[in-house]
Amino acid sequence: MRVAIIAEGSYPFVSGGVSSWIHTLITQMPEFDFTIISIMPGISRTTTDDWKYELPVNGKSVKVYPLEVKEEKPIYPNLSAENKEDLLSFFLSKDRTGKAMRFLGNSDIIGNPSGFFRSNEFWEIVQICYKEEKLQSSFIDYFWMIRNKYEPILHLLQSEFDDYELLHAASTGYAGVIGAYLSVNQDIPLIVTEHGIYSREREEEILKSDWIPMIYKSRWIQFFYFLSQLAYSQAEQLITLFQKNAVIQERLGAAKSKQLVIANGVTLSNPSFNSMRFSVENPIQLGAIVRVVPIKDIITMIYAASMLRKRHIPFQLQIFGPLDEDEEYVRECRNLVEELDLKEFVTFTGKINVQEKLVEIDVLLLTSISEGQPLAILEGLAAGVPFVSTNVGDCDELITGGAIDLFGPAGFIVPPVNPRKIAESIEKYVEEPSLIELHGRHGFKRVQHRYQLSEVIERYRSLYKEVGRIKQWQE
Known part of the structure; x- marks a missing residue:
């Protein structure tokens, strides 16, 4: 089975708990072929020399998708009335069913980022959003706030993706959006594992930030909660590491019927169980x-x-x-x-x-x-x-x-x-x-x-086989 693990700002370029978890999954399930869809802020420091992990044999490739948007020859949108309605719903964070996800990656319909964000259609959408939100702020500032939020999304979804049999996003956010998009458009089952609650983590960062004007912080926070809901809606299974986070997921719109709790796991060591007196000579x-x-x-x-x-x-x-x-x-x-x-x-x-x-x-x-x-x-x-x-x-x-x-x-x-x-x-x-x-x-x-790690891996192995069969049954 060809599995794509979708990781944001982690494996294989950054050490840490999520990266270690991904590396362990790949290593412990050699019967699956893994590709890493690695979302990184930019294209710098994303060569094989920058890897913090050596890819196992069944880790077939790492494909880097930078959030950084480069200028290119504009392709302008060719939107139907229905497309425009779906886009407006998407930009207002109301599109819970993901209708706009069906064409956001299609430059023949929406244009490419260089064209769409300079188009009359985008200008009209921003005007409607601005009036509906009734913000007491500069329209030009609002325009750039909207563009800065959604331009990386359009850029990511118009990238080239291979064909996979199973998608496993290691978070919501940008990873969850790619997972939801591919699941919708290629009919691939999606699993999401949240190690923390991504949208709440982004909320904490935004509230502490000094680069987002106070008047727009709530809009950025709403944006990341919306991205999580898109992933929750499209996923076949939503996994958290502990029950407290499962409760939070449900409050944020996750269907209880999709939820599973699968903890992290480790291999037992040979403990020495230290117990001694301490002194200057023996701190x-x-x-x-x-x-x-x-x-x-x-x-x-x-x-x-x-x-x-x-x-x-x-x-x-x-x-x-x-x-x-x-x-x-x-x-x-x-x-x-x-x-x-x-x-x-x-x-x-x-x-x-x-x-x-x-x-x-x-x-x-x-x-x-x-x-x-x-x-x-x-x-x-x-x-x-x-x-x-x-x-x-x-x-x-x-x-x-x-x-x-x-x-x-x-x-x-x-x-x-x-x-x-x-x-x-x-x-x-x-x-x-x-x-x-x-x-x-x-x-x-x-x-x-x-x-115990062996039990955790067995649960994921069974889940991969079970969710992977959904596509086979549909075919």
Whole structure:
């Protein structure tokens, strides 16, 4: 079976949880042939030299689709009255059935981006939208806001795509739109797996942004929720990693009959279950499996380390993870380490084989301000290492077990952006080292019972075969 995995801003160019999940799916299901449809911001840094993963044998190709729109010879639209109505509904984020999706990729009908966005038809659509939305803003600013939202969509959908038997989008957003478009126009079944809730993540980013004028932020937020609804509507199956996100999906318009919860999975390690006394000669060994990017809030982790030092708690902190994704943030973190006089205590290792290092670690840290279901926590628990984690995404259930817990806590949960609580939790392990072994055993048992990779892969394998048959039956 020919499967297209549609990824936005991740595999194989960016390390992280979604990319690791994609790589594992491909590696663990050699009977399927995979193509990666990789959506990236631009065409720079998208050669094979930029890959962070070596494609498995059954990973047949990576096809890059940049969001960046290049000027080309204009092709102007040739729209029927019905086309115009469908387009207006699409631009007003009302087209839940995806009627416009049937011709957005057809330049003979809608023209190409260079032609359509200069056409009288687009000008008329923007005028109608502007009047209907009744915004107290400049019409020209509104015009460019609409164009900036939809030009990448038209550009993506007018790209060339191969023929596939199954589509699997690793998010909604631009990946979900490509999935919905190909599903509608090529009659290919679509699966969507949301690791976080994409539209809510974009909402958080938009609210914090300074490049979108305040008056248009709600329109951009609505736009990404609309893209999610298009994917939800067209997908045969919608997968989340944990129940809390399934509830959110349903609130956002997902049909309950399509929903499945399939957690992340990991391979069990041979845990050492550390339990020892700590001293200046034998400091507690802390680790963090994390990309050094703002959403992981490494700054809070560093401030927690500073508090440990002020309390004369012996420790070493190693931050395992790539340093090339946000070089400005990495510099900020390194400067803070130096400013707080922590260079002897905090080390940035860069990307390494984490499994080899986990045997040296007593406690792992996660200080993210947003997460889905972090593989980093599962990898740590599978190695018998307890966690101090912020209460975001599914972290609480991974650490405490949630309402159906059978094993006990595997660490401590703290509020986001709270270095004092992180330092206090680490101090508890120093004062009572037996907790490290106890929590490590709890976490190992939880992974053994609920998060084994072999079971996760078997669920996806069965799903691929079941959903893939839909097309065969229809034919």
